[in-house]
Every structure is written in structure tokens, then in C-alpha cells.
Amino acid sequence: MRLAELSERGGASTATIKYYLREGLLQPGRRISATQAEYGEDHLRRLRLVRALIQIGGVSVADAREVIAAAEDESLDHHLRLGAATRSLPCVERPDEDDPAVATARRSVDGLLEALGWAPDSGTDLLSPAHRRLIDSVTALVRLGYPCGTEQLLPYGRLAAQLAVTDLDLVEEQPTATEQIEAAVALTVLYEPVLLSLRRMAHAEESARRL
Amino acid sequence: MRLAELSERGGASTATIKYYLREGLLQPGRRISATQAEYGEDHLRRLRLVRALIQIGGVSVADAREVIAAAEDESLDHHLRLGAATRSLPCVERPDEDDPAVATARRSVDGLLEALGWAPDSGTDLLSPAHRRLIDSVTALVRLGYPCGTEQLLPYGRLAAQLAVTDLDLVEEQPTATEQIEAAVALTVLYEPVLLSLRRMAHAEESARRL
DNA sequence: CATGTTTGGATAGTGCCACTGTCCGACGAA
DNA sequence: TTCGTCGGACAGTGGCACTATCCAAACATG
Numbered sequence: 001m002r003l004a005e006l007s008e009r010g011g012a013s014t015a016t017i018k019y020y021l022r023e024g025l026l027q028p029g030r031r032i033s034a035t036q037a038e039y040g041e042d043h044l045r046r047l048r049l050v051r052a053l054i055q056i057g058g059v060s061v062a063d064a065r066e067v068i069a070a071a072e073d074e075s076l077d078h079h080l081r082l083g084a085a086t087r088s089l090p091c092v093e094r095p096d097e098d099d100p101a102v103a104t105a106r107r108s109v110d111g112l113l114e115a116l117g118w119a120p121d122s123g124t125d126l127l128s129p130a131h132r133r134l135i136d137s138v139t140a141l142v143r144l145g146y147p148c149g150t151e152q153l154l155p156y157g158r159l160a161a162q163l164a165v166t167d168l169d170l171v172e173e174q175p176t177a178t179e180q181i182e183a184a185v186a187l188t189v190l191y192e193p194v195l196l197s198l199r200r201m202a203h204a205e206e207s208a209r210r211l
Numbered sequence: 212m213r214l215a216e217l218s219e220r221g222g223a224s225t226a227t228i229k230y231y232l233r234e235g236l237l238q239p240g241r242r243i244s245a246t247q248a249e250y251g252e253d254h255l256r257r258l259r260l261v262r263a264l265i266q267i268g269g270v271s272v273a274d275a276r277e278v279i280a281a282a283e284d285e286s287l288d289h290h291l292r293l294g295a296a297t298r299s300l301p302c303v304e305r306p307d308e309d310d311p312a313v314a315t316a317r318r319s320v321d322g323l324l325e326a327l328g329w330a331p332d333s334g335t336d337l338l339s340p341a342h343r344r345l346i347d348s349v350t351a352l353v354r355l356g357y358p359c360g361t362e363q364l365l366p367y368g369r370l371a372a373q374l375a376v377t378d379l380d381l382v383e384e385q386p387t388a389t390e391q392i393e394a395a396v397a398l399t400v401l402y403e404p405v406l407l408s409l410r411r412m413a414h415a416e417e418s419a420r421r422l
Numbered sequence: 423c424a425t426g427t428t429t430g431g432a433t434a435g436t437g438c439c440a441c442t443g444t445c446c447g448a449c450g451a452a
Numbered sequence: 453t454t455c456g457t458c459g460g461a462c463a464g465t466g467g468c469a470c471t472a473t474c475c476a477a478a479c480a481t482g
Contacts, residue, residue, distance in 0.1 A: 002428090002429070002430095003429070003430065004428080004429080013470085013471075014429090014430090015470070015471050015472075016469085016470065016471080018430075018431075018432095019469075019470060019471085021430095021431095022431095022432095029430090031430095033429095033477085033478070033479095034430095034476095034477065034478085035429060035430055035431080035476075035477045035478060036428095036429060036430070036477090036478065036479085037429085037430065045355075048354055048355055049355060051351075052351040052352075052354070052355060054469085055351070056347060056348050056351040058269075060468080060469090061468080061469065061470095062468090079418065079419075079422050083414075083415055083418060116416075118412065118413075118416045119416065119419070128411075128412070128415070130407075130408040130409075130411035130412045130415075131408070131412060133404055133407075133408045134404075134405060134408035134409065134412070136267060136404075137267050137401060137402075137404040137405045137408065138405065140262075140263040140266075140267040140401055141263075141397070141398075141401050141402075141405075143259055143263070144256075144259055144260060144263060144397055144401075146381075146394065146397060146398065146401075147381075147384075152381070153405070153409075155373075155377045156374070156377070156402070156405060156406055156409055157409055157413075159370050159373060159374060159406075159409075160406065160409035160410045160412070160413040161413045161416070161417070162366075162370060163367070163370060163410050163413060164410065164413035164414050164416065164417035164418075165417060166366045166367070167410075167414060167417075168414070168417050168418060168421065170357075170358075170363070173358075183357065186352070186355055186357060187352075187357065188411065188414065190348060190351055190352050190355075190357075191348075191352075191367070192407055192410075193344055193345070193347075193348040194345060194348045194349065194352075194364070194367060195367055195370075195371065195406070195407075195410070196341075196344075196403055196406075196407075197341040197342070197344045197345035197348065198341075198345065198364075198367055198368055198370075198371035199371045199374050199375065199378075199403075199406070200339075200341035200399065201329065201339070201341045201342060201345070201371070202329075202368075202371040202372045202374060202375035203375050203378060203379070203399065204339070204341075205327075205329045205330065205372070205375065206372070206375035206376060206378075206379050207290065207375075207379060208330070210379065211290050213457090213458070213459090214458070214459065215457080215458080224441085224442080225458095225459085226441070226442050226443075227440085227441065227442080229459075229460075229461090230440075230441060230442085232460095233460095233461090240459095244448080244449070244450095244458095245447095245448065245449085245459095246447075246448045246449060246458060246459055246460080247448085247449065247450090247457095247458060247459070248458085248459065265440085271439080271440090272439080272440065272441095273439095423482100424481100424482090425480100425481085425482085426479105426480090426481085426482105427478100427479085427480075427481095428477105428478080428479070428480090429476100429477080429478070429479085430475105430476100430477095430478100431474105431475090431476100432473105432474085432475090433472105433473090433474090434471100434472085434473080434474100435470105435471080435472070435473090436469100436470085436471070436472085437468105437469095437470090437471100438467105438468090438469095439466105439467090439468090440465105440466095440467095441464105441465085441466095442463100442464080442465070442466100443462100443463085443464070443465085444461105444462090444463085444464090445460105445461090445462090445463105446459105446460090446461090447458105447459100447460100448457100448458080448459090449456105449457080449458070449459100450455100450456090450457080450458090451454105451455090451456085451457095452453100452454090452455090452456105
């Protein structure tokens with residue numbers, strides 16, 4: 001198909017597709033002449049994934065490129081690629097070690113990991129983005145004076161563990177390795193708004209139930 | 212305290228605080244002369260909440276203003292204010308009714324609400340932001356070809372219901388009504404990154420466990 | 423073949439957002 | 453008195469996700 005049809009079916013203007021091509025989020029089409037290119041179903045599928053990641057998942061264009069690059073990096077093995085896709089996501093600066101709120105947050109998180117039996121990350125420099133984001137968030141809660149120790153976090157951790165089982169079951173339903181990796185990316189990112197929306201709706205429901 | 216001290220303790224530059232004052236996120240200080248103002252612990256606490264909502268929670272300045280206005284609107288009763296704070300958060304456009312993917316998503320979500328025994332929202336125009344966001348997200352997953360029917364959503368819904376119980380327990384620990392409302396806002400928004408980080412860490416853990 | 427439309431690529435521009443820099447006259451401490 | 457600091461006003465900045473314009477080649481239509 002031509003650019004115009006790709007645009008029509010993929011839900012993005014031709015200008016936006018050209019932008020994505022420039023930014024390396026989409027592979028160039030097969031050139032059929034000096035000034036024309038042909039796109040296939042793969043391009044359409046990729047475009048839809050990119051749109052969903054950016055519009056629904058709130059991922060930046062730069063991060064989407066990272067994720068997609070990791071997902072199709074043939075040099076990594078299956079397991080690594082599954083993780084790499086999500087590990088390359090956010091980038092926050094290192095926490096300030098001298099801040100007492102940060103220290104409290106770190107202790108809470110370390111306690112949580114131990115209680116859940118999860119592998120502790122070694123060394124500050126190597127913390128995964130998710131781990132750093134967790135510490136940042138707990139730090140903010142501590143600064144505001146909300147209780148956010150291991151015992152408060154534990155129920156959330158247990159629920160997260162259950163979520164992971166459900167999520168990975170969905171990923172493993174995919175027949176091929178490539179599809180599993182794409183599914184891992186899509187489901188990791190796109191189930192986030194699902195989960196957050198459900199939580200807010202559940203708040204409303206539970207709040208109504210209590211009053 | 213003066214602007215400079217508020218800035219120091221609140222973790223925002225004086226320029227940023229002036230910006231927040233202009234935008235109505237902070238109350239002006241008590242004027243002690245024509246060109247000087249005095250700020251109290253309330254201002255500090257509010258500033259920290261605003262910073263956390265914006266930096267950690269990813270809330271826009273405009274939304275933060277809405278949330279805070281709702282939280283301190285004395286004309287609403289306690290229960291309403293609890294909900295209003297979160298209800299005023301996101302604003303996406305209405306879903307396109309003609310799109311088959313949207314229709315599929317709506318059916319899945321309606322089925323989910325029924326299965327969970329949650330009150331169905333009446334009428335398209337009145338859908339809560341969370342409800343619309345849920346439909347949008349499910350629509351994106353459907354478009355990408357991932358199974359996202361009621362049976363796939365149900366485990367997430369059940370977990371969300373459990374989260375809500377934990378969350379509201381935390382809110383009810385607060386002694387006064389005002390504190391409960393602030394806690395509802397802070398915990399709703401600031402536990403979102405906590406939950407998402409934990410989910411990603413759980414993915415890594417579960418993935419490692421399976422291989 | 424003539425003519426008008428469409429295509430893909432290059433490049434500059436737009437709109438929004440969250441700040442940030444600069445200026446100013448008044449204030450307060452040394 | 454002098455000099456740094458204060459708070460207010462307002463224009464400016466930088467990043468991001470597009471978007472508009474232009475161009476020449478290619479196709480479609482009569």
C-alpha cells in the first residue's frame with residue numbers, strides 16, 4: 001500500500017508517518033521507483049503499535065524508539081529481549097543519597113523486596129528504572145508524611161506479583177518468539193492505563209459502598 | 212517564612228513558586244508590607260503536594276489546580292469531595308461510536324462491570340474519565356489484535372477492587388475530614404507510579420522465575 | 423500525448439507546556 | 453547610607469509532538 005493508505009488505516013496523518021520514519025520508529029517502505037514507496041501489513045501493524053504506545057501508553061517518541069529497537073535487536077536472546085523492552089523505558093536522575101526521606105524510602109523498598117522474596121538489585125548505579133521510580137514515589141509520599149513503610153507497600157507488592165502472573169500468561173499465549181516480544185511490550189505498556197482506570201473506578205465503587 | 216525559605220524547603224525555585232501562585236495552585240502569602248509576604252507551614256505542605264502531583268504523579272498544572280480546587284470546595288460534602296478530586300483528572304475526547312473496535316471495547320468493559328457487580332455508568336455523555344480511558348485503552352488493545360474481552364479484564368478488575376479496599380483503609384486512617392480528602396488525592400495519584408513500578412519489577416521477577 | 427493530481431522527501435514552522443530570566447521599585451540589615 | 457534581598461510583572465526559553473509548505477518526479481485521465 002501507499003503512504004496515503006497506510007495513513008488511512010493506521011490512524012495517523014501522512015505528515016506524522018513521515019515524522020515517525022525520520023525518527024526511526026518505522027522502517028522505510030520498499031522503494032518501487034525514485035519517488036514512490038510501498039508499505040506492507042508489517043508497517044501497518046508497527047504503526048498501530050507505535051500510535052498505541054504514544055497515545056494510550058503515554059510513552060515519548062524517543063522511548064518508543066528505544067523499546068522497539070530493543071524488541072527487534074537480534075543479538076539479544078529471547079528472555080533478555082523480553083526484559084530489555086520494558087527496562088529501557090523511563091530515565092530519572094539518581095536519588096540524592098543524603099536526603100533522609102530518600103533513605104527512608106530505600107529502606108521501605110528493600111524491606112518490601114525481601115518480604116516478597118524478590119531478587120534485590122545490587123548497587124545504586126544499577127537500579128532498574130522501575131526500582132528508581134518506586135523509590136522516588138515512596139520518597140514523595142514520605143515527604144508528605146504518609147505512612148509508606150514495608151507493611152504499607154506489601155499488599156501492593158503482592159497484587160503486583162499476581163498481575164505479573166496474569167500478564168505473562170497472556171504473553172506466553174503468543175505462538176512465536178517475535179509475537180511474544182511484541183505482546184510483552186504492548187501488554188506491559190497498554191495494560192497500565194487499564195489498571196489505573198480500573199483502580200479509580202474501584203475507588204468510586206468502594207467509596208460508595210462504605211457510605 | 213519568606214519565599215526563599217519556602218523555595219528551599221519545598222524543593223522548587225522561587226520562580227516556580229511565583230508561577231504556581233500565578234496559576235492559582237498556591238494561596239498568596241500573608242502580606243506583611245507592600246512588597247513582602249509571609250508563608251506558613253500550610254503553604255509548605257501544599258507546595259510539596261503540588262510538586263509531588265506534578266513531578267511524581269505526572270499531573271498537568273491545569274489538572275492539579277482542578278483537583279486542589281475540588282478538594283477544598285467547601286460547598287461539597289465529604290463523600291463528593293473525595294470523589295471530585297479524582298473525577299476531575301483526565302479529559303479525553305468522546306470515543307467514536309461508529310468504530311467497531313470501540314464497540315467491542317465497550318462490550319468488554321460493560322461485561323466486566325456487570326461481572327464485578329459495579330454500578331454501570333448511564334449514558335455515553337456521562338462516562339467518568341476513568342471509564343472513558345478504560346474504553347480507549349481496551350480499544351487500542353483490540354485494534355492490535357490482543358484478546359481483551361471481559362474474561363481477560365476480570366482478573367485486573369478483581370485486583371483493582373482489592374487495591375481500592377487497601378487504599379480506602381489508608382484514607383480512613385486520617386483523623387480529620389480535610390486530611391482524608393488530601394490523603395485521597397495524594398494516595399490516588401502517588402500510588403499510581405508505585406503500582407506501575409511494582410508491576411514492572413514483578414514482571415522481571417516472574418519472567419526470571421519461568422526461565 | 424497533455425494535463426492535472428498524487429507521491430515521497432526535505433525543511434521550516436506551530437502550538438502547547440512547564441518553567442525561567444530579567445527588570446523594577448520597595449524593604450531591611452550592617 | 454548602602455547594598456543585598458524581596459516580591460511582582462511579564463517576556464522569553466527549551467522541549468516535544470507534530471504540521472505546513474515546497475518541490476520534482478510519477479501516475480491517472482482524457
